[in-house]
Amino acid sequence: MSRIIIFLLIFAVPVFAGNVRLKEPPGELKKYYPPESDGYPFVELMHNLSISLTATISSIEEKDWKRGERWVLAFKKNYFEIGKKVRKWDKLLKKKAVENLVLSVQKKDLKGFKQNLQIVGKSCIQCHKNYKISTRVIYRFPSFHAVSIEDPVTEREISYEDYMKKMTDDMKRLKIYVLDGKRKKALRSGVDFVKRFESLKQSCSDCHSGEDSTNLYFSDKVKKGLSMVKDGLRRIEKDKIFEGLKFIGVYNCTKCHNTHIIQAELQERFKTR
Template sequence: MFKLRREMLAVSDYLALEDAAGVAKWSERLAQHYRKIGEMVPEWQEELEADLISQLQQSAQQGNYEEAARSLRKLGLNCRSCHRDYRAVTAAIYRTPDFSQIHVEDSETLEEEPYRRVMERLTLLVNRIKIASEDERMQTALESLDNLRQRLDDLGQSCESCHKDNAPKSRILGTETEKSLAALEQAIKAGEQKKTGRHLGTLAVQGCARCHSVHRTLYDLKGAIAP
């Protein structure tokens, strides 16, 4: 799709310049990649209008650049129509990680755990910290926090399943999250329930909501629409 966008722009530019050689070069590439869509996704074959490219090339060869430009505009409308019907669904299905296939190693037991179970445990620990701190069970709150730290570290290792550099992980489980964990620990030890709740809320946004907004929404959508 990126190549098609570039090739359509090149054809448009060379049509405006009435440069037959430029139009021929880029329209040939455009035709090749456009027709390849039907090979990659046979279900979309009937949506394609490859004749428009042939008409464009023929008009350009005859020096009728106005007619060639008209064919290019029609081709653009065909692209928009397909994008309207399929782009969001295609992105959700094919560009979203399948977390059901990703496992997280528990650093204590060295067992590979399903992603869903890891998420459920994180939710349990966050809520246990909140409950224990509110009920003045400091030791339980601190033990749960230590466990949460470890589970987040374990979870962070799974980022490498998709991301090849550390930047995406750092945005969610980096310095700011570590600061929130430290501030939360201090608040628990001081018995300051309001600060504990505030730091826990900040942590939930930094470590949970940010990740969910990027990954979970699309993953849930994928599960709902995938065949």
């Protein structure tokens, strides 16, 4: 019996801890992030909240109740401001506990201070658990849905996702036709792939500034990979093509996905942008 309990303790905890659930934050937050806002006023509020809370606690630790009163009032103002900025979150706030926190400082009541601090602290943790990551994913990162991109093969504007699908399809077909010895079809897929790959660069400058974006896209290794593919296509040389595609895959596709795809796919799940 006791073994089961030990087993559960060791193995059950990580399993449950591994389940992440993210809630969709209220749309009102959009106002407090670029491009609608110049800066990050909601994040700034969080910093002020955090500073005023730490200052309150350190004042009380130092038994400087007068300084503590000044800071706890600043904390209260910041805390209540959450509900003013984001109306839907007003009901999540433990306002009564904050009122009592202020009273406890005014009455120099250490026990009451600690009790109410715990309730307030839990409200920070609870909201962060549900909303911190989702808010960052949705509002801190510009959306790829807003980036329109012209497909050089069909000459139509398509979504980023569809562009990725088409370009990947060209790449897979190129590999398959090369392996199956279908030279004409391999050449056609290869030419489309190169067109789409070269043209994807146009999209980087939507968010990255000029000179910079070219280097981000065409590093020396990617240039080398691309010229290997182009070279290999002339006489459909399998090794050159595959080696070139590997360079492109590692130093372009994967590098870019490492920074961009998680946000883009999570935003897609939330469907808010």
